Amino acid sequence: MDERKCKILQAVIDEYIKTGEPVGSNSLIKQLNMPVSSATVRNDMVLLEKLGYLEQPHTSAGRVPTHLGYRYYINNLMTPKQLTTKEKTLIDTLLLQNDITADSVVENAVNVLADLTKMTVITSSKIPIFSMITRVEVIPAGRRLYALLIITSTGTIKNKICRLEFDLTYEQLNFFEKFINDTLTGVNIDSLNPAMLQNIAVALGSYMISLSPLLHEVYKLTEEINKTTINFTGEQNLLSQKSFHANEVVDLLNHKNELEGLLSTALDGISIVFGNENDSFAISNSSMIMSPYSIGSQKGGSFGLIGPARIDYAKVIPYVEYFSKSVTKILSGIVLKNDDDNDCKS
Amino acid sequence: MDERKCKILQAVIDEYIKTGEPVGSNSLIKQLNMPVSSATVRNDMVLLEKLGYLEQPHTSAGRVPTHLGYRYYINNLMTPKQLTTKEKTLIDTLLLQNDITADSVVENAVNVLADLTKMTVITSSKIPIFSMITRVEVIPAGRRLYALLIITSTGTIKNKICRLEFDLTYEQLNFFEKFINDTLTGVNIDSLNPAMLQNIAVALGSYMISLSPLLHEVYKLTEEINKTTINFTGEQNLLSQKSFHANEVVDLLNHKNELEGLLSTALDGISIVFGNENDSFAISNSSMIMSPYSIGSQKGGSFGLIGPARIDYAKVIPYVEYFSKSVTKILSGIVLKNDDDNDCKS
DNA sequence: TATTAGCACTCAACGGCATAGAGTGCTAAG
DNA sequence: CTTAGCACTCTATGCCGTTGAGTGCTAATA
DSSP: OOHHHHHHHHHHHHHHHHHOSOBOHHHHHHHHTOSSOHHHHHHHHHHHHHTTSEEOSSTTSOBEEOHHHHHHIIIIIOOOOOOOHHHHHHHHHHHGGGOSSHHHHHHHHHHHHHHHHTSEEEEEEOGGGGOBEEEEEEEEEETTEEEEEEEETTOOEEEEEEEOSSOOOHHHHHHHHHHHHHHHTTOBTTSOOHHHHHHHHHHTGGGHHHHHHHHHHHHHHHHHHHSOEEEEEOHHHHHTOTTSOHHHHHHHHHOHHHHHHHHHTOOSSOEEEEBTTBTTSOOTTEEEEEEEEEETTEEEEEEEEEEESOOOHHHHHHHHHHHHHHHHHHHHHHHHHHHHOOOTTO | OOHHHHHHHHHHHHHHHHHOSOBOHHHHHHHHTOSSOHHHHHHHHHHHHHTTSEEOSSTTSOBEEOHHHHHHIIIIIOOOOOOOHHHHHHHHHHHHTTOSSHHHHHHHHHHHHHHHHTSEEEEEEOGGGGOBEEEEEEEEEETTEEEEEEEETTOOEEEEEEEOSSOOOHHHHHHHHHHHHHHHTTOBTTSOOHHHHHHHHHHTGGGHHHHHHHHHHHHHHHHHHHSOEEEEEOHHHHHTOTTSOHHHHHHHHHOHHHHHHHHHTOOSSOEEEEBTTBTTSOOTTEEEEEEEEEETTEEEEEEEEEEESSOOHHHHHHHHHHHHHHHHHHHHHHHHHHHHOOOTTO
8 A cells, every 4th residue: 555545545435525427537637637547547447456455336337446445545644634723612602502401412413523523423321320319309290199309410300190099198208208218329220239129128118018108209210311212313304314225214214222222332433334344224325424422431331433435534533522522521520520519408 | 966967087096196106098988997987087087187177287197186175075075994803902992001190191092093094193292281389399410400390280290400509598488388289289280371470479478589590490390391392203204104204204394383373273073184285284185184182172283194195084083083082081080080180289 | 860890099107128327346556 | 647539338328119008089879
């Protein structure tokens, strides 16, 4: 891979990303005004094809990048278009417009990212994993109906309404609320498990029979908070990609679980997957750019941008990097703020 | 419109719904073994075309129903395929699997309906309009953070986290919670308005300055509950319709507001709209079957099934009718149940 | 008068065929 | 190692001609 071959590979991919058409030797030298002839370029392209970086749709067509080609391009050739300070301040403003709870930060960020890049964004969020229970509330909401509410240190509120088989007295409810808050406040929400639940039930003492159904519902609610949530934004952007069939897209969107698996493999920094390389992400000629975000030193989730393989990586990757960093910073700030002073009642 | 012409129109539409291909006079007499010749059928078809019930894609093609044709078919010709008792009991079971709150009933029903009919279902839900406030809770959730919670008589729980500019004391909070519940419990949620809010703020007396921001947030939350929500289910079913372009579908899904307007026009019983007949519902060759549901005597919302114009109306309409009735019944039951005995604290 | 057999006509769909053009690989010369 | 030149390949495009389903019209029939 001498310098000229690199230049040619880069030019082919740049051009292909721009036009979506196979790139031939002639159009290449015209556009690049290289001091060599098209024949030379052709010879080099044969080599690049042997190396697996390019391929031909058919004999008499130009060259198209392979996944390997894209990877080489991303790692060695492209010059990322760094964000301007103007863009950065715009993003900063947009990201801070909804910074009260961790959930809302991520949700908002994903929207902004999909909007700015005109791509489809997918997030898997594990935020609850390192949040603590801040408060549990039980509120009568009708005949034998009770609303349960859990608030976590990252600002997540989750509620649920449940129907019991019998009525509870005011006294029972009061006891339960005090008991459950004494027991669970400050507990990490992912540390709860059936065994622990059993112990807590026993600790209810004489109230066990009447209150353990409610306890069980609380547990079920924590389980729900615990689930990794996965969300799409900007699906329209995928559907309006004319190179994709609606059916493929629908298929993709229906396989959230596989995508979650993929996203969870995202290592620090940017990683990229191509469709067909991987069974769980199978729209042909598509790719996903992934990056995780964290809270403090712990992993908080990841987001991935999905689009055709010929994404403008040079432009999009800096975006993803900046978002990953910003979201991490904002989330870490929120945890600090909320832990800071949590006792306004004192 | 003599009897034979009706039979022919019906046969054309039945056949077209089944195959999606224009129907010709020959295939018609074969399939229908009518005691007349194809020439006679042709003569009749010319008439049906003049009446506006049929049209030809081009001169040498068979006939295709027009919107007018479908309407005539639906109103006069088709024989609805009534649901069997088996189907009814299945639906009943499915509908009752989540009957705790009004919201969950509707959400569940829409899912089941989309699933059974393999179509896209859209709901506009006005449930909150006739629900009363059952309880308002304010829960400290971090530094200057407060979780607000409103529970309504139909089981809707809506929460929101808000950040205030200053800390509140335990005493202030306690006062607010008692005050706001005394003031708002039993109030219809759509009867709140800015003027009323003003009065309540004044009634806060010496607490007004410190607590009116919180009051304002409560009001904003009621406004949010009040909004007509509109939801899609089974979008995949639309996208996999090969007669629709992905772009059209995306367009449609992005125009929730127009659809809400359309849905709100749904009168009692079934109504049907065709695409292109109406600007706000513009996928060509599509149609929507709508029906409202109620709670007691008040309108609760509507749902609409969206699909190609050649829906199997005879099959789908009875479904929609049955759902409309069932949901109405279940919702009315919930309101009764929840109003029944609302004072377990006594 | 309503029906029908017969027939000429229309038009989309399909396949075959020639052409144009972009691009290639190879070869031989610089 | 580079390049001019050339034969070759293959898609895309457009132009028939054919096929077949379906039509409308007419004249004969019940």
